[in-house]
Amino acid sequence: MEQQPMRMKNNGQISIVLNSQKRNSVRDTLKPDSLPQTLPQEHVALKEIEEELGALVGMEEMKKMVKEIYAWIYVNKKREAMGLKAGKQALHMMFKGNPGTGKTTVARIIGKLFLKMNVLSKGHLIEAERADLVGEYIGHTAQKTRDLIKKSLGGILFIDEAYSLGRGGEKDFGKEAIDTLVKHMEDKQHEFILILAGYSKEMDHFLTLNPGLQSRFPLVFHFPDYSVDQLMEIGKRMLDEKQYVLSSDAERKIRDHLHSAKNSLSPMAFSNGRYVRNILEKSIRSQAMRLLLENCYSRNDLITIRSNDLIFTKGNSE
Ligand SMILES: Nc1ncnc2c1ncn2[C@@H]1O[C@H](COP(=O)(O)OP(=O)(O)O)[C@@H](O)[C@H]1O
Numbered sequence: 078m079e080q081q082p083m084r085m086k087n088n089g090q091i092s093i094v095l096n097s098q099k100r101n102s103v104r105d106t107l108k109p110d111s112l113p114q115t116l117p118q119e120h121v122a123l124k125e126i127e128e129e130l131g132a133l134v135g136m137e138e139m140k141k142m143v144k145e146i147y148a149w150i151y152v153n154k155k156r157e158a159m160g161l162k163a164g165k166q167a168l169h170m171m172f173k174g175n176p177g178t179g180k181t182t183v184a185r186i187i188g189k190l191f192l193k194m195n196v197l198s199k200g201h202l203i204e205a206e207r208a209d210l211v212g213e214y215i216g217h218t219a220q221k222t223r224d225l226i227k228k229s230l231g232g233i234l235f236i237d238e239a240y241s242l243g244r245g246g247e248k249d250f251g252k253e254a255i256d257t258l259v260k261h262m263e264d265k266q267h268e269f270i271l272i273l274a275g276y277s278k279e280m281d282h283f284l285t286l287n288p289g290l291q292s293r294f295p296l297v298f299h300f301p302d303y304s305v306d307q308l309m310e311i312g313k314r315m316l317d318e319k320q321y322v323l324s325s326d327a328e329r330k331i332r333d334h335l336h337s338a339k340n341s342l343s344p345m346a347f348s349n350g351r352y353v354r355n356i357l358e359k360s361i362r363s364q365a366m367r368l369l370l371e372n373c374y375s376r377n378d379l380i381t382i383r384s385n386d387l388i389f390t391k392g393n394s395e
């Protein structure tokens with residue numbers, strides 16, 4: 078797996094690990110992974126997307142995969158122009174991973190890439206969950222699901238915790254939502270892209286519920302949990318973006334906290350990047366209050382988060 082970002086499984090699915098823990102030292106994640114200088118001018122779309130992907134910590138496999146999808150679509154257009162057979166593979170995807178591992182962020186970037194490549198006409202992202210699809214009476218669910226697909230045309234329909242549609246068994250309206258989705262992802266397969274997201278295990282179970290489901294998602298992306306080093310790097314980039322820095326005490330305190338939070342919370346409760354974002358946003362507000370009380374506003378005061386400013390949240394609070 079280390080050498081191969083992509084792997085064909087027996088069932089024809091392509092499996093990608095985004096972010097293998099072993100090789101992702103912070104140093105690695107900072108290495109620019111850019112294309113050769115000689116790339117023709119026309120690949121400007123890819124360059125722009127690479128830059129956006131470069132802002133994300135880790136995910137080396139996904140970055141590679143996005144380039145490969147780009148190349149594949151591009152070459153298919155050339156083949157078509159030459160009168161050769163062009164692969165018309167559907168681009169529906171499955172994102173497997175715990176909360177806060179970057180699934181929504183990557184979906185949004187993929188929407189932009191496909192817009193630039195004319196694969197999608199709008200490239201927007203509609204985020205939905207069970208309640209947006211499942212209705213209260215017979216026929217309601219199909220209607221809600223169709224409406225949502227209509228809104229997504231030209232873009233991406235991203236269904237979070239998609240496995241929850243499979244809960245509740247035969248009588249549940251979730252099944253109706255799945256059937257409607259499956260029907261439309263065939264009929265309108267080049268008008269929108271469906272991305273189903275959720276925990277790995279639940280998603281595997283979900284796929285067994287409808288026999289046609291597995292083969293309809295040729296692209297499967299794995300989003301592993303981040304290491305503490307990666308979480309620290311994510312936090313630093315978030316702060317850098319907002320023009321804040323951590324004091325060395327604060328940095329140590331966050332690192333320790335992340336270690337213990339990762340160990341004590343269940344994998345599903347620890348929300349990775351979102352957990353870090355929540356801590357930092359609360360801490361920025363508490364720093365502001367401190368500055369107000371101290372009446373100190375030097376440049377250094379304004380940009381520095383000190384250890385006493387840190388507010389640690391319990392669990393996976395949004
Ligand atoms: N690799 C990464 N690099 C930088 N920030 C990240 C990364 N992964 C996640 N984040 C940040 O963590 C937060 C949660 O990410 P999100 O994409 O919403 O996760 P998910 O959809 O998997 O729950 C966002 O603020 C996002 O910007």
Ligand SMILES: [Mg+2]
Nearest residue numbers: 180181182237
């Ligand atoms: Mg999300």
